[in-house]
Amino acid sequence: MPIERRPLREQIREELLSRIDRGDFAAGTDINEVALATELGVSRTPLREALITLAGEGVLESNQGKGFRFAPVSRKEFRELCEIVAALESLALERSDPAYLREIAPKLLTLARDFPDSVAEQQVIERHDDEWHDLLLSGCRNERLLDLITSVKAGMRRYAHLLAGDETPLEREQAEHCRVAELLMAGDLPQAAEALRVNWVNGMERMMSRIPAS
Amino acid sequence: MPIERRPLREQIREELLSRIDRGDFAAGTDINEVALATELGVSRTPLREALITLAGEGVLESNQGKGFRFAPVSRKEFRELCEIVAALESLALERSDPAYLREIAPKLLTLARDFPDSVAEQQVIERHDDEWHDLLLSGCRNERLLDLITSVKAGMRRYAHLLAGDETPLEREQAEHCRVAELLMAGDLPQAAEALRVNWVNGMERMMSRIPAS
DNA sequence: ACTATGAATTCTGAATACAGATTTATGGAC
DNA sequence: GTCCATAAATCTGTATTCAGAATTCATAGT
Structure with a gap:
């Protein structure tokens, strides 16, 4: 060992x-x-x-x-980071192996449906969300891109605990993840990538109000 | 001082x-x-x-x-980096102040036309190219994105000297830059962003053959 | 009371010292 | 001569030390 x-x-x-x-x-x-x-x-x-x-x-x-x-947090930076990750994850999805994506699509759908309910701990929800995104991008062939996404996401971790203990509309998040999974099952990669980007932008809007003004 | x-x-x-x-x-x-x-x-x-x-x-x-x-160089990584920068610069352009872009568009066009001729030193050409891209993105409001682009481009510098002393078709590069500038003058931001992405992808193809197979 | 000045303290940025891992060299068995 | 074992040398990873900058605190002057 x-x-x-x-x-x-x-x-x-x-x-x-x-x-x-x-x-x-x-x-x-x-x-x-x-x-x-x-x-x-x-x-x-x-x-x-x-x-x-x-x-x-x-x-x-x-x-x-x-x-x-x-580094201090700000709505401006959070928006900037979300824009970046939205573009990068969307690109990563486009650069993934389509066959592999169709293969994991059912599991992605299951994971999305099994989203922990609102009463679950924030930690649990976040881990589940990370797991879903990791699986989604696991077929990306652009290694540098995956590293970059990991790095940028590290910069977003500062915002995680700010968003804890709230009544965020998890249903929306769940529904959007399901939509991505369904598009992948249908084999429509461009649309799935677009749906993923939209998911990030919407998620940003949902979280925005919870961040101190400046 | x-x-x-x-x-x-x-x-x-x-x-x-x-x-x-x-x-x-x-x-x-x-x-x-x-x-x-x-x-x-x-x-x-x-x-x-x-x-x-x-x-x-x-x-x-x-x-x-x-x-x-x-880090060793490879065609695979070069392609990966170009894909990433293409997406990031394109995003940066979309997130720029349209009014500012229209303002600098004439200068961008001038710079693009004044591209040094083929006999100029590689260093000169590169510096000119960097200058053009820097000006192009200078109106981006997403600061983190600009930092990220700088960082990713640092990783591409390893490839710069590999591409020196050749007969690259500079005219194509020049023409594509002009096209971006013209689209900006016309105020068509989405099309300009797409043209910029295409410029990166084409540039990648042009350079690819000069990189050791693996 | 408030400000300014300067000493004392605290902390960072950089240099040096040390311990352990890795590589290279050496020597013997076959 | 080749292979393996072992010892020497080299280099990295980490700890410690040193120098100087920034901050704090005290005191003198207004």
Whole structure:
């Protein structure tokens, strides 16, 4: 059994991202490197490496002499990120193997219908949503594109916990996912890609009001 | 006058990118950190920070215990990158201020017509091309998108010097740029965005044969 | 009371030191 | 001569140290 040997910076990056998911860090707050390094039980070197990576993904900002801080959230940026991901995921779908898509379409439909009901924990809903999108794009042949999508989505994680504990119209989300799946079963890739883009744009509108004005 | 004070890692990153433009490094070769740090006159710490950034942009690869190396080039990846940039630039154009676009359209047309002739140095041609694209997208209101485009294009720089010293059909490139500019003058944003996408796809096809098979 | 100035503190950015992994070199068995 | 084992050298990944910038705090002056 090959035991896991990954650079510390990657583990640290993932730990920080999962803490962001839990809403541990408030947007806009400064990072104290020594304090955080001590808490994580690592030295500043790999921590800084992780911070630099996250800054490249837009999760953090860095200012000369002032170090890193969690990038503030804004409706403007959220809209920008949604636009980007909508375009990228739509492209990824268009660049997928049609045969493979038809193959997984039934499973996508099942997953979409099995959406957890509104009372489920936000964490559960999000994980289910991620799973659906991951499966949807798993047939994309453009590897760089998949990496890029993952990276951009990391920048969106800051918004996840802001949207927790609400009465979002899950039915709409569910219906839109079903529509994508059905179009794939019918073999209409362009329409499915368009439906996916629409899903992102609609989702953005639904979430927009929950984000602080500026 | 505020004198320039930027982190070393950024300066190093840019220096490495410009060296890649000059074709100083062969794709696929390993990086010796101590040697490179010495040559640049810096310590390994900021150098590694720059390397990690470049790895995040796809310029480098990193393997546990083996350090960094310049990512190998391939037709497949070049096609992938072109697809991505085509989609992103097209989106950026669609998200630009139409009034501003009409304003700069004449200048875009002039620049496109003033394309350096075939005998000009590759460097000159590339710089001119970059200038045109930068101006074209300068009206985009989606800041994250512009950053992303810059980042993805950094990953394409590895291919720049491969395409040097050839008899590429510059006329086609020039004509396509003119077409985009003309559509913008006519105020037809969707068509201009589509023409821009086509320009990227065609450019990809033109370059493809010059890249090593695998 | 308020501001300005400067020292003390805290923190980041960069350099150096150390530990462990990987590669290269060496030597012996066949 | 080839193959394998083992030791030396090299290099990366991480920790620690150092230098200087930014911030805080205290004090003097108005």
